[in-house]
Amino acid sequence: MNRKTIAVLPGDGIGPEVLDAALPVIEALDLPVDLEFGDIGWECWRAEGNPVPDRTWDLIGRSDAVLLGATTSKPRREALAELAPEPRERTPQYISPIIQLRQRLDLFANLRSVENYLGGGTPYRFCVVRENTEGLYAGLDWNHVPDEMWPLVAEHPNVRRSGRNGTTASVRLQTSHGLDRILRFAFETARGHGYERVTLADKPNVLRSSSAYVLERLETIAAEYPEIAYEVLNVDAVALWMARRPERFGVIVAENMFGDILSDLGGGVMGGLGLAPSANIGENGNYFEPVHGSAPSMAGRQRANPVAAFLTIGLMLEHLGFKDEAGSIQDAVRHVTRRRDRVTYDLGGSATTTEAAAAVIDACREVPHTSSAAVVTIGDELLRGDLEDSNAANASRMLGERGIPVRVRHTVGDDESTIADAISPSIGRDDVILVMGGLGPTSDDVTRGAVARALGRPLEHREEAWQGVVERLTRFGVAIHDDNRRQALFAEGADLLPNTHGTAWGCRAEAQGSTVIMLPGPPRECLPMLENVLRDGLVHIPGPPEVTTVFRRTLGIIEADAAALVDELVRESGAAVKPAYRWHYPYVDIRLGCPPHAADELAKRLDTALADYIVTAQDRTAVQELAMVLDERGLVLDVDDRLTEGVFSAELARERVTVGTERPLSVTLSGTWAGGDRTSYTGTVALTCTVRDGAGEHTGTLTVPNRGAEVTTYFAQFAAWSLTRHLTGRHSTEESA
Incomplete structure (x- = not known):
């Protein structure tokens, strides 16, 4: 394909920021495109008295496409007041850059694509086509x-x-020329993008005569596209259904003012103007622009969402013939926005404009994403506590072992709306959504309808499942009731999952990149079914993860102090690291999710920063670590265990330590109370652990809060930690917490 030239006009406000952040995607996709930058907007007006200088028109004239960041417009009085002295003497007329582009290039069609990039709810994908030159905006x-x-x-x-x-x-001006070309553009858009319907949004019940003529032109143009259905709806009804049922639309076409309103509503439907792209196409050129405007109050703050700029670049690339690359950008945006890993404040994140853009560009480079799952367990008995929710824990373990960690778990009661609401936010965001329970034959078993509602599909009877129910009940001599028929209902198009241990079959369905798996509640039925699903490849099992976990278990430091040290270390590393902390008495666990290439260096930094507190890099206690060392070396302990009242010895016995006869060790553990005693739990305890062997003596100290009877556990773990550090040569002279 011949190289293309793109005129990049960053403009005003946040325009330069979002384009600077998003344009590197062109290089990332290795496109045969040349970028030439030009001037437009408010600063041009202030300095030169013309917001679109002649040099910019020259650039536009020799370019294949125009990418506009944003422009600022102000009323005539304010515009003249801000002019530099020389152009002010000429008293030029201020005309918005947008108006100039549309009029000079005859850009008659404004296209706003609307899609469920955030995931959750019913999938939708439609566009609003607005006529740019007539209607109530014709200047009459x-x-x-x-x-x-x-x-x-x-x-x-x-x-x-x-x-x-x-x-x-x-005057609302509408002509056969203007109507025919915008209607033909709408039908061509439908044909080229697989939309099944064109909807004309008008007001025929009020503007009867002019709307009748519009209908006449619509019928004439529609005859050229017999495979595409069309309809005429009142614009207010279209607005209502865009908000309530956006999935019903394909291409919505409207005159200038109606289209202006509906296109911004489309941005709201998809989650805000930070997600909304636009294209302006005409007889003599084009320009592509994110529709959020210049937002001068946000300029320079790195808070603007760059997603609209990426999607706008995607529209431009598709117009230039780079359809696959445009699809890659859209896929990358879906990946980032649905997982909310690096997004700006308007999508619930804290990323800067540059960080959010880097996430999309990384996804465009096909960096493998981190898989995730959501687990929804259902039953009033789980909420009441009548039954333990063992399914959620077992399913999380089974998914995690196959590289699909569970991001979120919900336990909900037997209510169809509540179940659907628990499922919907994960559609398009998580790779696997596992729904368990509520598939029986009784009236409170409502999961089937909830799953169908979340998927946006009707329920359908599946004869294969019904015959399975009948065969099993007949085999055991159980009466068959009409209520059993509900166990043969599944979301339309779902793949069935037979149940060899019961009558409640499961199913799986794909939606917006997520695999939704519905299984019965009894563990002896659902867990083998889940094992089969995972074994048989019915869900995508990821390759090597893009994130490596660095784990350290610490003792002798409180969670807040550990987090302060580690968070500073993460900031200094400059890597994309996600820290997580877990306090479980007496330990603080630290997990750092980081890119594989950064893991070794990060681990070294972590070991240096926390050298006096690290117990292990494994999910083991200090006693378990000691047991392994003693077993490896065949050592015997002579323990003065009075401080722990035998707890330390009992813990070692549980680990089945193998002992030998070489190098017996003498271990003495003592404590000094300050502000309390063994029975009044106040103040602190200063612990001392002394280890003696033939090679010398090591003493470790630690001061801990005397918080309760569980402090004895701390004593035992501290003793094991001190002894292990002595045996492995990793000890300091003093530890305190």
């Missing part, structure tokens, strides 16, 4: 009614009351 708008029009309005009762000086008028 008067402060006082012209003489030629006065006879047409003079008899209106409000005009008679207001008089000529109190009456204004505007």
Whole structure:
């Protein structure tokens, strides 16, 4: 393909920021594209008296596409007041850059694509096509009614009351030329993008005569596209259904003012203008622009969402013939926005503009994403505590062992709406959504309907499952009731999962990149079924993860102090690291999720920062670590265990330590209470552990809060830790917490 030239006009406000952040995607996709930068907008007006200088028009004229960041427009009085002295003397007329581009290039069609990039709820994908040159925005708008029009309005009762000086008028202009080309553009868009319907949004119940002519032109153009259905709806009804049922639409086409309103509503439907791209296409050129505007109050703060800029670049690349690359950008945006890993504040994150853009570009480079799962367990008995929710724990373990960690778990009651609400946010966000329970034959078993609702599909009877129910009940001599028939209902198009241990079959369905698996509740039924699903490849099992976990278990430091040290270390590393902390008495566990290439260096830094507190890099206690060392070396302990009242010895016995006869060790553990004693749990305990062997003596100290009877556990773990550090040569002279 021949190289293309793109005129990049960053413009005002946040325009330069979002384009600077998003444009590296062109290089990442290795496209045969040349970028040439030009000037447009408010600063051009202030300095030169023209927001679109002649040099910019020259650049536009030799380019294949125009990418616009954002422009600022102000009323005439403010515009003239901000001019530099020299251009102010000429008193130029201020015309918005957007108006100039549309008029000079005859950009008659504005295209706004709307899609469920955030995931959750029913999938939708449609676009709004707005006519740019006619309608109520045609410029036929008067402060006082012209003489030629006065006879047409003079008899209106409000005009008679207001008089000529109190009456204004505007004309909605629509021509066969303008209507035919925008309607043909709408049908071509539907044909080229697989939309099944074109909806004309108008007001035929009020604007009867002009709307009748629009319908006449629609019928004429639609005859050229017999495979595409069309309809005419009141614009207010379209707005309602865009908000309530956006999935019903394909291409919505409207005159200028109606289209202006509906296109911004489309941005709201998809989650805000930070996600909304646009294209302006015409007879003599084009320009592509994220629709969020210049937002001057946000300029320079790195808070603007760059996603709209990425999707706008995608529209531009598709227009230039790079359809696959445009699809890659859209896929990358879905990946980032649905997982919310690096997104800006408007999507619930804390990433800067540059960080959010880097996440999309990384995804465009096909960096493998971190898989995730959601688990939803169902039953009023689980909420009441009548039954332990063992399914959630077992399913989490089974998924995690196959590289699909569980991101979120929900336990909900037997209510269809609540179940659907628990499932919907994970559709398109998590790779696997596992729903367990509520598939029996009784009226409170409502999971089937909830799953179908979340998927946006109807329930359908599946004869294969019904015959399975009948065969099993007959085999055991159990009566078959009409209620059993609900166990043969599944979301339309779902793949069935037979149940060899019961009558409740499961199913799996794909939606927005997620695999939804529905299984019965009894563990002896659902867990083998889940094992089969994972074994048989019915869900995607990821390759090597993009994230490596660095783990350290610490003792003798409180969680807040550990987090302060580690968070500073993470900031200094400059790597994309996600720290996680878990306090479980007496330990603080630290997990750092980081890119594999950064793991070794990060581990070294962590070991240096926490050298005096690290017990192990494994999920083991200090006693378990000691047991391994003693077993490896065949050592015997001579323990003065009075401080722990035998707990230390009992813990070692549970680990089945193998003892020998070489190098017996003498271990003495003592404590000094300050502000309390063994029975009044206040103050602190200063612990001392002394280890003696033939090679010498090591003493470790640690001060801990005397918080309760569980402090004895701390004593035992501290003794094991001190002894292990002595045996392995990893000890300091003093530890305190």
